[in-house]
Amino acid sequence: MIKIVYDIKVYREVLKDVIKADDIVVELGCHVGNSTRIISHLACNGKIIALDKSPESPDCMDAMMKEQSNIEFMKRDVRLHETLEEVLSKIKKCDVLSVDLGGGYHPDTNFKVFFIGHQL
Ligand SMILES: C[S@@+](CC[C@H](N)C(=O)[O-])C[C@H]1O[C@@H](n2cnc3c(N)ncnc32)[C@H](O)[C@@H]1O
Structure with a gap:
């Protein structure tokens, strides 16, 4: 199933509809983790690999990883095949x-x- 939305509020509502407690979620474009936090609660028994290339991301995401053990942040360019290969290896x-x-x-x-x- 593919869901495409424009509004960030709708995006977060859709996440609530589709993510289950045991899910493994790969989030591309986590920025400072405002949706990651929601995802980490929804997938409370699962795992979230969150990626972003922004210099604003690491400090916020490192702090969030200390609170939420199911998040792993990677500062990467998600357009690169090697990034997705690295995610796949995890x-x-x-x-x-x-x-x-x-x-x-x-x-x-x-x-x-x-x-x-889609290879993930
Ligand atoms: C709209 S913001 C994400 C907001 C976040 N998902 C949220 O819910 O608050 C878009 C993000 O995509 C990231 N981004 C854009 N192109 C990227 C790329 N090629 N690799 C990694 N991150 C990228 C930007 O750095 C930016 O943080």
Whole structure:
């Protein structure tokens, strides 16, 4: 199932509908973790691999990882195949691929990354 939405509030509501407690979630474009926090509660018995290339991400995500043991943050460019290969090496399956790369301005990036990420 693929769900595409524009509004961040709708995105977060959709996450609540689809993520289950045991899920393994890969989040592309976590920024400072505002949706990651929601995902980590929803997948409370699962795992979240959260990725972003922003210099704003590491401090916030490191602090969040101290609170929530099911989050693993990686500062990476998600357009690269080697990034997704690295993610794949950490997980046996991906239940939910959650993509928020600021698609309102560059929707093509989301589709390119989704194409690469469907291997997860
Ligand atoms: C709209 S923000 C994400 C907001 C976040 N998901 C939330 O719910 O608060 C988009 C993020 O995508 C990240 N991003 C865009 N292109 C990227 C890429 N190629 N690799 C990694 N991160 C990327 C940006 O750094 C930015 O933090």
